Amino acid sequence: MATTKAKAGLNNEGSPYRETNVSRTEASSPALSAGGAAPLSVANNSRTYSLDDFDTVATVGTGTFGRVFLVKDKKTRGFFALKAMKIPDVIRLKQEQHVHNEKEVLTEVNHPFLITLFWTHHDERFLYMLMDYVPGGELFSYLRSRGRFSNSTGIFYSAEIVCAIEYLHSKEIVYRDLKPENILLDGEGHIRLTDFGFAKKLSDRTWTLCGTPEYLAPEVIQSKGHGRAVDWWALGVLIFEMLAGYPPFFDDNPFGIYQKILAGKLEFPRHLDFYVKDLIKKFLVIDRARRLGNMKNGAEDVKKHRWFKSVDWEAVPNRRLKPPIIPKVSHEGDTSNFDTYPEDEWKKDTPVPPKDLEIFKNF
Template identity: 80%
Template sequence: MPPPPRRPPRLRPQEPGPARTPPRAPRPPGSLRAPHGGARAGRGGRRRPPRRTRGAHRGRPGARAARLPAGRLPHAGHRGFWTGHDDRFLYMLMEFVPGGELFSYLRNRGRFSSNTGLFYAAEIVCAIEYLHSRDIVYRDLKPENILLDRDGHVKLTDFGFAKKLVDKTWTLCGTPEYLAPEVIQSKGHGRAVDWWALGILIFEMLSGFPPFFDDNAFGIYQKILAGKIDFPRHLEFSVKDLIRKLLVTDRTRRLGNMKNGAEDVKQHRWFRVVDWGAVPERKLKPPIVPKLCSEDDTSNFEAYPENDWTSAPPVSQKELDVFKNF
């Protein structure tokens, strides 16, 4: 199998400049392929979902760490058991989630059926609702950051961009295709960005590609700000209506960010068959159950070369002090 197409890289946290125009993200090393890998790929001309650059955090002790209660998410959090560091790296002992990334299943299938997308969207809605109840904004929702446990239920992972906040934050970070307009325009953003990302995710799960894509990040930003959504013909009316209401530029009118919060999302007609009381209890039947040969089977994860860490130099004592209690 050829390597999956890559997307423009995630934006690392940075303070926005005074300009209000969309920032241009750097191209990754080598040639940057179109988000769909150029021409159509897969059986019957079906487009593969594009592979964004993985947000692997080897954990250089110069970056800012987010100490968040990810391990206490009631049903969908990727638990952490231990953390430590030396003068070169941060170390995190995490729960083993053997099912692999949702992205891998989406890429292999091309797109999900409405019922399959509905299941994953419902569990993610509950996870977002819980995080927001703890004043935490996630800020990096995408198929690559959704793992499946051995039973097929979702686990959110990679809380490197998550932040505890009460009002707004101005840090520019995230994955280009999933950035909300207010992030691109440096207007300050809050919990509403997670509901925008949910709209992008639902579209991508059911279509096989995101609603806003281009050959480079700057082109993606322009399309996000233009806000034009071209829906595939096979999408039903109710899910298109939900996506439109999540991808509203005016965050005060964005579903999930209004007076009733997540309840507005849960009560949408697309979710009418969902028993919301059963979702946090993991009582809904998962549409995909990972195939496992043993307790420590890692076959559901792709292999990635890891040879960039051997030459990493030690950091200064001043930088180490930031992680004194890590």
């Protein structure tokens, strides 16, 4: 049983798809992304889209100020995820920088385990991001239905995530929002990281308090300035949650969670493999200078850990490992792996005044 999690809309920097203080099982779905197709980034996509190119099929995710639609391209009959964000709410919740960060990061990345951004646009009411649609649903749904994953299943997902984090860090990008809700499965069962609202290009360190309480590294809570090490801490939390069925630090309120994180006391369930316990301990080190993944050899140290001894690291980014879970997907536009949402009168919003639109003129 996955434990209820409080959500952080912290320091006015809540994510577009995060609610404050709702349980994880009720939390809104993040922006979605595609199955199988090779990623194509904005930078190398020659086609210019318009909203008229698409028919809306269904809503597949909702959040504080956004909604994700499954849309069908009228020309190619292909499916995409269209994330629409209400500009007045983005401004009210002081999310302008996060929205720009998300676009900047996604425009720069091109990797088989990351969502792909094809096009951005805005009108007088909404910001739009066109991304690939990933029909398999969230890893969180599979974890919740199974209770916990086997050791070998945990190794598969962790290996693909290690490659995704290594790639982001090679581009000086810190992801900052690793958790089961932000990991989608494509039609074949491989991962795609989604929801880059907290991702940031790092010149040095950053001080923003953002993320989900259970996954925050100590240096984020203590406002010491943080960098890439936070993603390795979050991977330690994620591996623990995948194999135990609950996160290592949890409480009824965020401040109780923070206290437990800073105390750093780990209690492992008895069934956990010896090597995975060792790996988790090396990720959940308070001193980030000694945290696995954040030392001189970076991700190479992670890959060489004994828990991953069965992994062919050359095969991982080529999607040659056999996925342990194959989602039930009947066709490219299948929405059955996502929750259903009422198609309400969401679009009836007043236009934003021109001075507010200035902030998004390059979006």
